[in-house]
Amino acid sequence: MNFKLTTDNLETIKADLEVIIIINKNLEHTFVKDKKSLDKVGFEGSQEEICLLPESKRLYVGSESIKSTDIRSAIAVAIRSLKNTKFKHIKIAIYMSHSKCTAVLRGMVEGMILGDYTFDQYKSKKSKKALKEVTISLEEYHGYKLDQESCQRAINNAKIGANATNYTRDIVNTTPDDCYPAVMAKIAKRLAKKSDLTCTILKPKRLREEKMNTLLAVARASRHTPRVIHLAHKPKNPKAVVSIVGKGLTYDSGGLSLKPADYMVTMKADKSGGSAVMGIMKAVSEMNLPIEVHGFVGAVENMIGGDAYKPDDVLVAKNGKTIEVRNTDAEGRLVLADVLCYAQQEVKADYLFDMATLTGACVVGVGHYTSGVMGNSKMPVDMVLNAANKISGELASKLDFNRYLGKTIKSEIADICNISNTRYGGAITAGMFLSEFIDEEHKDRWAHIDIAGPAFVEHTWGENPHGASGAGVRLMLRLIEKLSRGDKH
């Protein structure tokens, strides 16, 4: 999709279709030239409601407000509705709440790219995409002496962020037989080459030398050997150092604590955290942000077999802590424990984040569309919540640790148990398990993001398609962008 900015009058621009956003059901506005027809079909202009009027070559879509989060999902739905149509070139006015605010423009362009996403790698008949050209007219805001340069920058950043999100979606949607740990490593290497990142891949021999025994235990029954991926973006004189660790379970069968059939479906998406890390690294390097960013991925497949790790095993993590395994389906925290230790050993970061489809409990708690954010300290948790909810288009909720839930992961025979003795508060107990692997130095700089809900949803929602959403990418990118501007949190 090509985007062109122009100050030409909207009416003089030649295009196949004009897209008009109706803000807050205001159908009385002068630019609504089809009021009669819209009334006739009962179009009210509520959020994401669309109406195509082919005769007048106009597509109307409703948005609850002029906020970027509403505009983003509205325009995404409008663009999605053009799939398999013949419209090649659309035109649209710029929507702004005030003269200097390019946030809406960024949301609009993001919405178009995110809404245009399709995953048809496994379809013998690929969907046809006619839409190639988008012309955005600044004409309405001429009076404000709109800064074209900042508009162009907003468009470029939107393109980078949305394309990185689509890149992550592609990885997550790829089947477990086509995307196993060695393939994840190959994707990372290809990305590093293209995007000028450094890339280190740790294979089993190195993983043994590094004493990443809990990760190796989870991986043991799979014919696909594990990998730990380390990607880095290292600008000169960085303003801060950020490490991000991602759960990259290319398949989670549950292991010997085997998942019931219904719960196993979609577990190709258990690599969403790791895939988000790759998307974030892509975007950070394309934006060339003045922040040093390290991405770590624990790429592992959790399977069954004669060599499988078992409930009753006691494992020794990289930091020496012993873990009683009582459920092999709580494998993500075991993989993350070792990768978190490794990440902290390799990089002394100002901020440490991890992203994981860690618990079904998080989905029960906050629903399908929201990530759960946890940590020992308010600061990094608030950074994530602000970046997510205010600007990125993602949703995140805080889940608080407490010492009573902390006690439920105690073990009688080892330092800690990989599951809690209560079935309630599972997202928090998983987060508290991870906190055992955060060292003193990083204790108050760390936040855990459970993306089990939004990472993979089997219906379309707003700007997100059926399947992988790329959760975590836009959120973390906005957080890092904020850091690079030195914004207060």
Ligand code: BES
């Ligand atoms: N990958 C799953 C969590 C998950 C569930 C992600 C649903 C996305 C959607 C994780 O490894 C898991 O199986 N967790 C268990 C933990 C339990 C055994 C303590 C769970 O949530 O049931």
Ligand code: ZN
């Ligand atoms: Zn599991």
Ligand code: ZN
């Ligand atoms: Zn899992």
